[in-house]
Amino acid sequence: MNAESPQRTSVLIASLPDALRKLHPRDQVRNPVMFVVWVGSLLVTVFAIADPDVFTAAVAAWLWATVLFANLAEAVAEGRGKAQADSLRRTRNDAVARRLTAAGGEERVPGAELRVGDLVVVEAGEVVPGDGDVVEGIATVDESAITGESAPVVRESGGDRSAVTGGTTVLSDRIVVRVTTKPGETFVDRMIALVEGARRQKTPNEVALTILLSTLTIIFLLAVVALQPFAVYSGGEQSVIVLTALLVCLIPTTIGALLSAIGIAGMDRLVRRNVLATSGRAVEAAGDIDTLLLDKTGTITWGNRRATELIPVDGVDERTLAEAARLSSLADGTPEGRSVVELCVERYGLSTEATGHEKTGEFVPFSAQTRMSGIDLGDRRVRKGAASAFGIGDETRRIVAGISQDGGTPLVVAENDVVLGVIRLSDVVKPGLRERFAELRAMGIRTVMVTGDNPLTAKAIAAEAGVDDFLAEAKPEDKIALIRREQEGGRLVAMTGDGTNDAPALAQADVGVAMNSGTSAAKEAGNMVDLDSDPTKLIEIVEIGKQLLITRGALTTFSVANDLAKYFAILPAMFAAIHPQLGRLNVMQLATPQSAILSAVVFNALVIVVLIPLALRGVRYRPSGASALLRRNLLVYGLGGVVTPFAGIWLIDLLVRLIPGIG
Ligand SMILES: Nc1ncnc2c1ncn2[C@@H]1O[C@H](COP(=O)(O)OP(=O)(O)OP(=O)(O)O)[C@@H](O)[C@H]1O
Numbered sequence: 001m002n003a004e005s006p007q008r009t010s011v012l013i014a015s016l017p018d019a020l021r022k023l024h025p026r027d028q029v030r031n032p033v034m035f036v037v038w039v040g041s042l043l044v045t046v047f048a049i050a051d052p053d054v055f056t057a058a059v060a061a062w063l064w065a066t067v068l069f070a071n072l073a074e075a076v077a078e079g080r081g082k083a084q085a086d087s088l089r090r091t092r093n094d095a096v097a098r099r100l101t102a103a104g105g106e107e108r109v110p111g112a113e114l115r116v117g118d119l120v121v122v123e124a125g126e127v128v129p130g131d132g133d134v135v136e137g138i139a140t141v142d143e144s145a146i147t148g149e150s151a152p153v154v155r156e157s158g159g160d161r162s163a164v165t166g167g168t169t170v171l172s173d174r175i176v177v178r179v180t181t182k183p184g185e186t187f188v189d190r191m192i193a194l195v196e197g198a199r200r201q202k203t204p205n206e207v208a209l210t211i212l213l214s215t216l217t218i219i220f221l222l223a224v225v226a227l228q229p230f231a232v233y234s235g236g237e238q239s240v241i242v243l244t245a246l247l248v249c250l251i252p253t254t255i256g257a258l259l260s261a262i263g264i265a266g267m268d269r270l271v272r273r274n275v276l277a278t279s280g281r282a283v284e285a286a287g288d289i290d291t292l293l294l295d296k297t298g299t300i301t302w303g304n305r306r307a308t309e310l311i312p313v314d315g316v317d318e319r320t321l322a323e324a325a326r327l328s329s330l331a332d333g334t335p336e337g338r339s340v341v342e343l344c345v346e347r348y349g350l351s352t353e354a355t356g357h358e359k360t361g362e363f364v365p366f367s368a369q370t371r372m373s374g375i376d377l378g379d380r381r382v383r384k385g386a387a388s389a390f391g392i393g394d395e396t397r398r399i400v401a402g403i404s405q406d407g408g409t410p411l412v413v414a415e416n417d418v419v420l421g422v423i424r425l426s427d428v429v430k431p432g433l434r435e436r437f438a439e440l441r442a443m444g445i446r447t448v449m450v451t452g453d454n455p456l457t458a459k460a461i462a463a464e465a466g467v468d469d470f471l472a473e474a475k476p477e478d479k480i481a482l483i484r485r486e487q488e489g490g491r492l493v494a495m496t497g498d499g500t501n502d503a504p505a506l507a508q509a510d511v512g513v514a515m516n517s518g519t520s521a522a523k524e525a526g527n528m529v530d531l532d533s534d535p536t537k538l539i540e541i542v543e544i545g546k547q548l549l550i551t552r553g554a555l556t557t558f559s560v561a562n563d564l565a566k567y568f569a570i571l572p573a574m575f576a577a578i579h580p581q582l583g584r585l586n587v588m589q590l591a592t593p594q595s596a597i598l599s600a601v602v603f604n605a606l607v608i609v610v611l612i613p614l615a616l617r618g619v620r621y622r623p624s625g626a627s628a629l630l631r632r633n634l635l636v637y638g639l640g641g642v643v644t645p646f647a648g649i650w651l652i653d654l655l656v657r658l659i660p661g662i663g
């Protein structure tokens with residue numbers, strides 16, 4: 001998804017038609033500051049037509065340019081997403097789906113006719129016709145159309161790697177997928193709407209800033225209106241054109257023009273890093289995160305926990321243990337369950353399928369609450385599960401502790417409450433996490449791993465991954481409770497996870513990042529999806545959030561400082577003719593009141609264009625203390641905002657004074 005940004009000027013020109021379209025009052029009223037400029041432009045244009053002169057025409061033209069430049073900023077920001085949207089549209093396929101019928105047959109229907117709950121078959125070489133969860137089978141899938149990542153990924157039923165996305169291609173095997181979204185509301189559809197900015201709503205921060213800017217605008221409007229009686233009294237009545245121009249120069253047009261572009265560009269930066277955010281509010285919250293909770297299996301580890309060893313206890317025969325382990329897993333569709341059966345088949349030559357009377361058994365599915373699974377077969381109750389779910393003796397306890405300390409997950413196998421042995425489930429911690437978590441720590445973010453696994457395993461994995469803290473044996477409600485506790489302490493919490501059991505916590509967190517490899521439930525619950533399923537992506541998300549907040553703050557500071565400076569730059573020039581003693585304040589020696597006014601209007605418009613690249617790129621963010629950052633920005637953007645108008649208006653005046661009828 002990493003489209004190189006093309007040449008700057010060509011992008012500006014390409015966005016012109018959109019910028020012109022946005023001159024419509026319907027678009028303008030959404031931005032109060034720019035709407036005032038729009039009304040002012042109209043007003044001055046009427047004067048320019050009724051009583052034409054060079055000055056009025058020039059002011060009218062540059063006021064329109066101001067509005068147009070603001071539109072251009074937004075259009076350029078939106079334009080960057082358009083190319084991505086187009087390439088995504090190409091992945092949206094009109095593939096024919098192979099839908100399973102109630103009668104057990106198969107029918108071919110257009111992908112657009114699929115309904116939520118439909119079961120579809122997808123085989124090697126075929127395109128997944130819609131979003132859903134794998135309910136049967138395991139397959140490798142090429143998701144490059146969505147993620148840009150060419151390495152195939154595994155998608156399988158029963159676990160936390162079950163979600164498939166419409167438009168991706170199955171490379172091997174056969175899966176049955178239960179459709180989870182309506183056509184038109186799929187992941188790709190939402191992505192397209194997102195990158196095009198179509199669904200963008202103002203965030204609470206943006207609304208607050210807009211209110212502040214509108215208030216400033218009203219204050220300046222009153223100030224300019226109040227100027228007239230004073231001017232009349234001193235014998236220098238000002239024209240409507242001059243007052244309008246003055247007003248536009250004083251109100252915060254710079255930030256007003258760039259505000260929406262800054263927000264769109266922030267979203268765009270996330271998309272470029274393969275993160276899809278469904279709410280701008282979450283992006284902002286990411287900039288202030290204090291605590292990051294991470295799920296263990298599938299987030300910190302790869303998530304393909306596999307049975308690698310069977311360890312019998314109390315003199316139980318290894319084969320007896322294998323038979324019980326297999327039996328308890330025959331109907332267990334989780335990846336863990338299937339891997340147990342596979343181990344028993346490979347190492348002990350047992351059979352994969354249930355045979356004979358085994359088929360009459362009653363399956364006990366795994367749940368995060370009971371932490372066990374198994375089968376009831378006649379008077380045999382065969383179970384496997386977390387050690388805490390069984391009464392275990394010393395030998396078992398020792399084995400369980402040994403596996404846990406290695407970072408493995410022990411599953412105790414028991415028949416009619418007699419423990420037969422332990423299964424070792426092994427999983428691998430994703431590489432490079434330690435350094436990345438250290439980076440988060442440097443940013444002041446505490447990382448906490450939450451897992452359903454036992455405390456010893458949790459401790460081992462937490463140490464290996466380098467998280468600050470961990471919570472073990474956590475049920476879904478414990479995860480939520482932990483988040484609530486943090487939030488009640490006034491902290492902003494981010495959560496990354498992949499499982500259905502993570503969904504409630506992902507919804508509760510201020511920033512919920514679901515792994516793309518996870519379940520549909522997790523992806524629906526969170527407000528971001530990481531297409532790369534990388535738990536440390538949060539670092540980049542936080543940086544982008546911070547950068548968004550800092551950019552907005554910096555440009556607001558610059559804009560307001562700029563406006564105040566303009567006040568002192570123009571007023572002396574305006575009144576110099578009437579009050580010669582004010583002429584001494586006209587330090588810049590602007591040619592005439594008219595050239596001063598026009599130069600200020602031109603400067604005011606050009607500043608917007610000059611700052612478009614900064615608004616889109618964002619102010620550089622380096623991890624450092626908040627107060628140091630604030631000081632630096634006040635210095636650069638506050639002081640810069642005060643100084644530049646003097647220099648800029650002076651320079652422009654040198655040119656403007658050459659225009660006959662103005663200088
Ligand atoms: N198929 C299964 N059959 C029996 N027990 C299982 C099965 N899968 C997991 N367990 C046990 O239940 C515990 C809790 O599982 P759960 O899925 O809630 O959490 P988890 O996946 O270990 O942790 P995380 O929340 O980090 O993904 C596991 O640690 C394991 O001991």
Ligand SMILES: [K+]
Binds near residue numbers: 249251253254563604
């Ligand atoms: K202004």
Ligand SMILES: [Mg+2]
Binds near residue numbers: 160295298498499
């Ligand atoms: Mg999990």
